[in-house]
Amino acid sequence: MARVQRDGGDDSAPTTELPAVRDQDPSAVSEPVTGSVNGRKVPMATDKARAIPEAAVARLAVYLRVLSGMAEQGAVTVSSEELATAAGVNSAKLRKDLSYIGTYGTRGVGYEVDVLTSEIERVLGLTGQQKVAVVGIGNLGHALANYGGFPGRGFPVEALFDVDPDLIGIPVGGLPVNHIDDIPDICAKRKIAIGVIATPPTAAQAVCDRLVDGGVHCVLNFAPVVLQVPEHVEVRKVDLAIELQILSFHVARNAEQRASRRAAAARASSNGEVV
Amino acid sequence: MARVQRDGGDDSAPTTELPAVRDQDPSAVSEPVTGSVNGRKVPMATDKARAIPEAAVARLAVYLRVLSGMAEQGAVTVSSEELATAAGVNSAKLRKDLSYIGTYGTRGVGYEVDVLTSEIERVLGLTGQQKVAVVGIGNLGHALANYGGFPGRGFPVEALFDVDPDLIGIPVGGLPVNHIDDIPDICAKRKIAIGVIATPPTAAQAVCDRLVDGGVHCVLNFAPVVLQVPEHVEVRKVDLAIELQILSFHVARNAEQRASRRAAAARASSNGEVV
DNA sequence: AGCCGCTTGTGAATGCGTGCACAAAATCCG
């Protein structure tokens, strides 16, 4: 039970992945907080949330987006098959994912788009607003701050930070930049829920520590470093370099496959797979 | 055997990739190219590359970065334990990951930093340069193009694209912007290996199709859509909204836990781990 | 030279996630 192996968010996707974060994950790593007390099977998903696998959570967010697109096109109900192909996953997996949050489908018919949407939103905690702080107003931070409402609504950016004295006080995207020394105070005062780190790698750990001091429990890290955080803090990382390197690996692998396929051209013709 | 379930990159992530990455992240989804012909178990890593799990590849990239940091600080050798904690993973997992690429450690001593570095680089295909094209020169695309050499070296940005007529021809980060209709030609001509999609979601699929037409096999997608691609194309996605929603889920989950913990106050107080 | 301590590399076990296949349920139609 004392497995407090700090293991980052990722996967990184899987996670993750993932995402990749992974991914943080890769892969994601769901905490082994199984069992505990209740073995109930109530359709209500009140405190069943903790049982949802990390990978499924990531996909739920995808379903949510696909659903919103469908709603815009006037769809009222959707089958698992439709939704699955639109989201790029197996329909069985989709149904299993949905079963984690309750049974909101109608057999023989499918799911009501709006019901499913609001249920997923509820589970993901999107009913309220999660206040976001962006630290590091460079190229990326600037872009993030200018998103304004941030991807979709529900994640208002409510604080900006940087070290550069020339930036302090300057409004970016309608919000003044504060000094990073004020992170703990301001985050605590404004009840910031999510900290986004867009600083150079050297500053990231210090910034992260200050965010944690400010009571921030969730961090989205764009800096190419592995952050060390106390166990109760959740870190997801988005790492451009790593994503590129993973792709690079696939380029290399494909090149190799092609080479060896050229070499060992006609062999093992037993499998007439056409793919 | 005919499990050609297209399943996008990553979970992630995490990731797993995703992880996330992956999955993404987990995360990640390694292609089920098992069995087939060879069931060999040769320790040589020549064509064993395909056997490296996706999640491990993501971590290798992390190790690589940690190693370069250590090299800068003058470290010559490093033990699996050191490297593992610095990378935020279990040491056994690290050793297993490294074992996928060969045996380059010395028992009782550890790994030589430079040897390990170059071996990982080799496996990840970082010995050569992977040319990158960025499509969509908005806020994000601008930031990406201005990275210049792109995170670390090895990924030169060699083409930029957008639809906006006002942008065509304008140099961004020292490179002129081309029209997206020219994607296939230019990508083929310049041998672009990786396409980065930083367009609005509505344009992403069309852009992706053009990239594929141009012979690009690897895509890094920042647009919040699920891309449909032929099987030979590898897609990694970096999705801000989804990352935030995953974090949001954790906020909600923690709040719930705290609530129920407050209710069922004193129970299981065991773990005093300090990390 | 031989022993001792340290660290790697890996076989084996466990756990998690995925996908299949089918029973249960709900609608539609004759």
Add this chain to the structure above:
DNA sequence: CGGATTTTGTGCACGCATTCACAAGCGGCT
């Protein structure tokens, strides 16, 4: 009203990934 049809929800099995635990190997010390 009952059966046919459709689609959900899930038990089960399989495979991958993670972790443990230990033998094998290497350097240093006496």
